[in-house]
Amino acid sequence: MNIGEASTHSGLPAKTIRYYEDIGLIKPLRDANGYRAFRQQDVHKLAFLSQARALGFSIEDCRNLLALYEDQSRSSADVKAIAREHLGQIETKIADLRDMQETLSHLIDACAGDHRPDCPILNSLGKPRIKP
Amino acid sequence: MNIGEASTHSGLPAKTIRYYEDIGLIKPLRDANGYRAFRQQDVHKLAFLSQARALGFSIEDCRNLLALYEDQSRSSADVKAIAREHLGQIETKIADLRDMQETLSHLIDACAGDHRPDCPILNSLGKPRIKP
DNA sequence: CCTTGACCTTCCATTTGCTGGAACCCCTAT
DNA sequence: ATAGGGGTTCCAGCAAATGGAAGGTCAAGG
Numbered sequence: 001m002n003i004g005e006a007s008t009h010s011g012l013p014a015k016t017i018r019y020y021e022d023i024g025l026i027k028p029l030r031d032a033n034g035y036r037a038f039r040q041q042d043v044h045k046l047a048f049l050s051q052a053r054a055l056g057f058s059i060e061d062c063r064n065l066l067a068l069y070e071d072q073s074r075s076s077a078d079v080k081a082i083a084r085e086h087l088g089q090i091e092t093k094i095a096d097l098r099d100m101q102e103t104l105s106h107l108i109d110a111c112a113g114d115h116r117p118d119c120p121i122l123n124s125l126g127k128p129r130i131k132p
Numbered sequence: 133m134n135i136g137e138a139s140t141h142s143g144l145p146a147k148t149i150r151y152y153e154d155i156g157l158i159k160p161l162r163d164a165n166g167y168r169a170f171r172q173q174d175v176h177k178l179a180f181l182s183q184a185r186a187l188g189f190s191i192e193d194c195r196n197l198l199a200l201y202e203d204q205s206r207s208s209a210d211v212k213a214i215a216r217e218h219l220g221q222i223e224t225k226i227a228d229l230r231d232m233q234e235t236l237s238h239l240i241d242a243c244a245g246d247h248r249p250d251c252p253i254l255n256s257l258g259k260p261r262i263k264p
Numbered sequence: 265c266c267t268t269g270a271c272c273t274t275c276c277a278t279t280t281g282c283t284g285g286a287a288c289c290c291c292t293a294t
Numbered sequence: 295a296t297a298g299g300g301g302t303t304c305c306a307g308c309a310a311a312t313g314g315a316a317g318g319t320c321a322a323g324g
Contacts, residue, residue, distance in 0.1 A: 004300070014301090015283060023281090033290060035301055044258065051257045056232050059281070069254050076251035080243045083253050087236050090229055097226045100188050104219050111212045119208035121215050122201050125183045126176065136271065146272090151311060165319060167272055191310070 006038040010046030017046060025049060025063060045069075057086055138170040142178035149178060157181060157195060177201075189218055 006028075007014045020026050021036070026045050029037040038046075048069060052062045064082055068074045110120040138160075139146045152158050153168070158177050161169040170178075180201060184194045196214055200206045242252040 002301075013283085016281085018302090019282060033301080034303095035290085048257050053281090054232075055236055055257075056229070065254070065257065068251075069258065072249060074249055074251075075247040076243050076249065076253075077245045077247065079251045079253050080240060080245035083236060083240050083243070087233065087240060090233050090236065094226060094229045094233065097188070097222055097229070100186075101219065101222050101226065104187055104215060104222065108212060108215050108219060111208050111215070113209045113212035115207040115209065117204060117206055117208065119200075119206075119211045121208075121211050122197070125180050125187075125197065126201065134272075145312085147312060148310085150273090155310090165272085166274095167319085185310090 001038040003036050006043050006046060009043045011050045012046055020049060025066065056090060061086060133170040135168050138175050138178060141175045143182045144178055152181060188222060193218060
């Protein structure tokens with residue numbers, strides 16, 4: 001299977017697949033003409049990567065998860081630990097974004113949004129808050 | 133005022149301040165010895181940038197906001213438009229993260245997390261979903 | 265006067281995860 | 295033979311800093 005087909009099957013752009021090979025996440029074979037030859041297992045791994053990246057796992061996380069994925073004797077606890085760590089990061093990020101969202105929407109509500117120059121958004125940004 | 137003091141007052145690392153000068157967000161004066169000399173207005177801008185970045189505005193957004201901040205005759209509508217656009221992006225990001233959070237926490241709940249190899253997390257990642 | 269240490273300077277490399285483009289090879293169909 | 299649609303490599307660059315090397319400056323203390 002050529003890279004184009006692998007791309008269709010995994011949902012990853014060809015460029016990204018080449019990049020993943022570059023950084024050693026996959027190791028497709030090569031045809032006589034130099035074209036990459038993807039086996040089923042390669043496509044499977046690519047789909048795995050696509051999923052894991054979509055869930056926000058970092059490349060390094062993916063590398064670890066792939067290793068566990070391939071290790072028949074891994075314990076599910078190892079995987080769960082990685083996933084939980086990542087879930088924690090996601091939750092932190094959500095909380096941060098929610099803070100931003102709240103502050104920003106208050107500011108937007110307070111701003112007339114007309115032709116006049118007075119703007120609570122800029123006023124507020126101009127006045128540095130006290131940091132704890 | 134030297135960069136160290138400007139850093140303390142604005143809450144930005146010195147490295148970041150130099151970087152902001154590099155990309156033209158601020159233009160501090162220079163002392164005879166080559167040290168950057170920050171005026172009150174520079175520190176003020178830095179604090180502004182610090183705030184805006186903390187709210188997740190991109191550097192380019194910051195550049196625009198700064199220009200508006202300095203323009204006495206801007207209309208608040210211009211600022212509001214940028215802020216609203218950004219708020220939309222934040223909300224999208226929150227929604228995305230929430231999807232991840234939900235999927236991931238379901239998977240984590242389903243995973244025994246013991247010494248056995250069977251792991252719903254890896255199983256699920258291995259099976260590519262149908263994309264719409 | 266000299267040294268020590270805290271500052272400051274510039275410049276270059278690295279990070280993360282790709283993405284774009286140039287220049288070139290390969291295969292099939294017309 | 296040539297046009298197209300694959301494929302290949304390598305090099306550059308994006309955001310937004312951060313880290314480190316190599317060196318200049320300044321004030322204080324011995």
